[in-house]
Amino acid sequence: MSLDARIPEGPIQQKWDHCKFEMKLVSPANRRKRSVIVVGTGLAGASAAASLGEMGYNVSAFTYHDSPRRAHSIAAQGGINAPKNYANDGDSIYRLFYDTIKGGDYRAREANVYRLAQLSGNIIDHCVAQGVPFAREYGGLLANRSFGGVQVSRTFYARGQTGQQLLLGAYGALSRQVHTNQVRMFSRTEMLDLIVVDGRARGIVARDLVSGKISSHMADAVILATGGYSNVFYLSTNAINSNATAIWRAHKRGAYFANPCFTQIHPTCIPRAGESQSKLTLMSESLRNDGRIWVPKQKGDKRRARDIPESDRDYYLERIYPSFGNLVPRDVASRRAKEMCDNGYGVAGGYAVYLDFADAIQRDGKDSVEQKYGNLFDIYHEITGENPYTTAMKIYPAPHYTMGGLWVDYHLMTTIPGLFALGEANFSDHGANRLGASALMQCLTDGYFVLPYTIGDYLAKPLPHVSEDAGKPIEREVTDRLNILSNASGSQTAMSLHQKLGHIMWDKCGMSRNETGLKEALNDIKTLKETFQKDLKLSTPGQTLNQELERANRVADYIELGELMVQDALTREESCGGHFREEHQTEENEAKRNDENQSYVSAWAYSEKKEAVLHKEALAFDHVKPTQRSYK
Amino acid sequence: MNVILKIWRQPSKDTPGGFETYPVADVSPDMSFLEMLDVLNETLTQSGKEPIAFESDCREGICGTCGLFINGRAHGPGLGITTCELRMRRFKSGETIVVEPWRAKAFPVLKDLIVDRSSFDRIIQSGGYVSVNTGNALDGNTLPIAKTKADEAFDAATCIGCGACVATCKNASAMLFTAAKVSQLALLPQGEVEAQDRVINMVKTMELEGFGHCSNTGACEIECPKQISLTHIARLHREYLKATFK
Structure with a gap:
């Protein structure tokens, strides 16, 4: 499959406008006939679900938390960027675009990043309108501070709890849609697989974490906003329950996984x-x-x-x-x-x-x-x-953060038609290193201002009818998988196996990497995978509320994803951003890129029987010339 | 250090529960309380016994998922912290520690130490927001807001929805939780348009969900991990009066 990023024609400043005009629309009367599943209710998921609900789509939102308000976006501390230039210090959309491309060590797509910079100002306006209590100056206007990797003050903040305040804003908007039944909320329900029918994403299989009931939910499109995968390292700043299962299962059903080795420490x-x-x-x-x-x-x-x-x-x-x-x-x-x-x-x-x-x-x-x-x-x-x-x-x-994630095109659609990925779950905007205060910006841009437009283009064309039973075979697969796990009677707990994976990843695929270590890691993970299959221990086979089973299922996916991260790190023969290969460094120990051969997005295709297959999306830099990053 | 835990075990919502005793040895004072429970759970799993079900997520005091009633206090000893922030150095070696779930009619126990707090979601759904659709907003600096007002609104907005106020209140009232949202939006010009409906609807939902009435004892303010002040409850009362005598 060739990767078409669907980057619109025209000057970079006008690409998004062109795209918006070219895209097909769904009329208000037809929107209520279109159903969308949103998985994850953090900043990206809640903002998307709320916005789609406001537009009149039939939305079902899923979270494994007891309430959408618990998503880990809540823990983001520092702030959110927007080039408002309120500080009168020379900021502009172009400068935010430039800083983000440079900060990402020239491994992000220019068109996406420009759009991000263009739309980020709208977020501040929208969140203020929602009643988000941003920090203010004594004159009553919004305050700014500076952040890493830039020389202007463009970061809006709410003390050290910016993520909390933005998430509660999005949660409020979502709650309003739930109240009017425009969004159906499924709390304590974890997505365990993706239903693909005739090559299109048509639903998910999910487990009710209280009753243990496994069921399929069908829709016209599926949006994954399920966050990143730093917990592959076991110890990370992510929440205990943040996991990779939704994106990993989508990957196994055909969605390419991009830049898995780009992780931020x-x-x-x-x-x-x-x-x-x-x-x-x-x-x-x-x-x-x-x-x-x-x-x-x-x-x-x-x-x-x-x-x-x-x-x-x-x-x-x-x-x-x-x-x-x-x-x-x-x-x-x-x-x-x-x-x-x-x-x-x-x-x-x-x-x-x-x-x-x-x-x-x-x-x-x-x-x-x-x-x-x-x-x-x-x-x-x-x-x-x-x-x-x-x-x-x-x-x-x-x-702390994973720049890698599901590969998406300019419309935020993955390689499976009808499956979209937003926020940290996709790979799109941060290249090989994310700048501070940019994660919140990306999540909310995706959810409030990009997806609500691009999904219309997909949903405008009529989709073939699928029966409610189309998900049954996958439902059975999931049930079998969980049955095997819950009867595991070896001697090692899921937590201890997760810890072992974490040690391998941190030691050999962490802050700095080299060929020997990465090859060892591949072997170590292979052994760990076997150990997991043979020696996992669960004390209770119960299929109702069972936290051991939840964890074991997630750890199984971490191990497979860890393997792909190592493979990706091995094939990327350069140092860039968070990916530091000891073989590739300057005399001053800075990351040394290889723009001639490595200026690409790696996009991995899953293969059941063989090794994962690497596809490459070449990156073009027409506006920001890649140079050795210098912060001296 | 060594501690003895008396923990509430309950298989499901409709099955009666009771206390069980678990000694835990070699606890490091720097461990968090939840990490101590993790260690206990690993031991239980290893010996083929069912681990204790408890909830937590961010483990840095902001998501509001964790919430245990420890030695008769919401989030245990110490002020201004959640259970996940609680460290074992707050206990003495040899101490017996009693661990219970939140107890309130509106928070039914689902299993062991896990309760259902969806009633909080329904209170917010009934009006805890500004009804603004995406794409409608003016420039963020169009409307100046005095710093003191914005700061006070922020203080209310720091509520993490953990439920400690309800668990602490002898009436199991959700007044502090509800007031925090009502007050935040009442302090800001953006919240003004819907202020009257908001307070009436949110208070009504709170009562329908089975939370008790507020009798101003102030225990909630003391145990609130974000130290949200009773003055927000006073503001809710003013808002409620304004809305009913119009």
Whole structure:
């Protein structure tokens, strides 16, 4: 199959307008005859479901949470970008477009990114209208702050809880549609497979997590907004239940998986504490606006942070990158932290660096710092038992976001007609590295302002009728799969197997990768897969509310996806963004791209019997010339 | 440290439940309470026993999924935190810790420590939003909002919908939850148009769902992990009066 990204003709500034005009429309009277399934109710899913409901489509929305409001978008802290130029500092749509392409290390599609920059301003307007309480200046107008990888202040925020406020806005909009029965809400219902009929996505198989009942749900189109797959690493900043099953099952039914090895390791997280740890906690990137990152100049310095004088500290980001300083992009900040620690300069056992607010508190006062970061400091204090107002924070990188995801064209449609992917679940806008405050922007652009248009083009043409029973064979497959899992009587729990996968992925396919390690990882995963099949243990075979079964099913999919991530990392013979291959680096240890041979999106096709097949979508850069990224 | 857990076990909504005792050894004080339960569950699974069903998701205090009643307090000892933020250093070695689900008529137990809080969703569905369709908005800076008002609205909007207020209230009232949303939108000009219908409909749904009445004891404010203030309840009352005596 050849990959057609359906990028519209014309100058980049007019592509979206052209596209909107060229696309077919569904009249208001016909919309109520068209049914759409939305899986996931985070920012992308809730905004899409609400908008489609408002337009008059028949929408069913699914979430495995007890309520749509729990989706992990809620945990996004720092902010959301929009080139409003309220700060009067030279921002523009073109600059946001440029920053995002460059920040993504020239591995994103120009047309998609330009559209993202164009539409992002509408999000701020819409969310303000919804009653989202963004931070404001004393004059009553919206406040902005700066974020990593850029030199303007374009980030809108709601203290350190921007994701929460935006999600509650989208949840409100969704709730309004549920109230009028325009959207049917299925909570505590997990999608376990995709129903494809005659080559088109026509429904899903889902499991009621309370009764255990497995059923199929049919529709004219299916939208996956199910988030990313950082939990393949076991320990990540993602929520415990964030998982890859929906996108992985869609992949196994024919949707290509793009750039699986593009994963983001976030530089500022609370360091690991012990083996029983279940997740890592993010400390927002916004902290790097005022916090200064440093390590002691002397290896193994045992003094407390505050006892180490200025002359004995190495503010390495400010030293190496004088123009961006502590605000370099995430991939760069993470890699440098790892390098410092690998070279023996790490603190607190070797796997941490300091993030210090002493200067900011002295300059702006404790109150000002508390206003901006109070809730983050509280979280840190509660978890570590240390007070960041008086002691420098300790931080270390952790898996946080996945730029890879289902391959989609300009319409956000996957390689399965009728199956769309939004938000983190797709691969579209962030290339090999996502800039801070861009995830919320992308989710809401996809859900509020792109999909509601593009889905019409697909639904305008009449679709063949499918019977309600068309999903039964897949329903049976799912039932059989779960029966096998729930009767597993080996000796290892799903959690312990997940932990093992996490170790393999973090050690060999984490912040830096090399051929030898990746090949070892492939073998290790193969062995783990066999172990999972032979030695998994579940204590209760029950098919009703059974969290062990839920987890085992997700872990099975993580293992397969982990394998694809490693394969992708092996074939991408370059370093770019979050993908750092040790074989490809400059003399200054920066990522070294290979634009001549590797300027493509990898799109993997699943094969039941053989290895996955790699397809390539060539990337063209007509506006932003790929150069060695420099933040010096 | 070692602790003894007395945990509520209940197979399903319609089956009676009861307490069971589980000793847990070698607990690190830096562990979170939920990680301690993870460890217990791994041990139970290994020995062929059914693990304890409890819910959590973000494990950083923002999603509102977790919620355990620990030693008679919503989210356990400590103020301004959720169960997932609670660390074992708050307990003493050898201590007996009693763990229960939220108890309220409007929050039926589904299994062990998991309750059904969909009643909260229905309260929001009855009016906890501004009715604005996608694509209708003016520029975000068209309408200035005083910083103090915006900040106060934000304070109310931080509610995570966990249900600690209901679990704590002797009447199992959802007044703080409902008031937080009513107050947030009453403080903002965007919420003004629908303010009267909103407060009436949301209070009506709250009563229909089987939540009790508010008798202003203030326990909810103390146990709220986001420390949402009672003044929002006062604002709800004012809004309600305004809406009924028009």
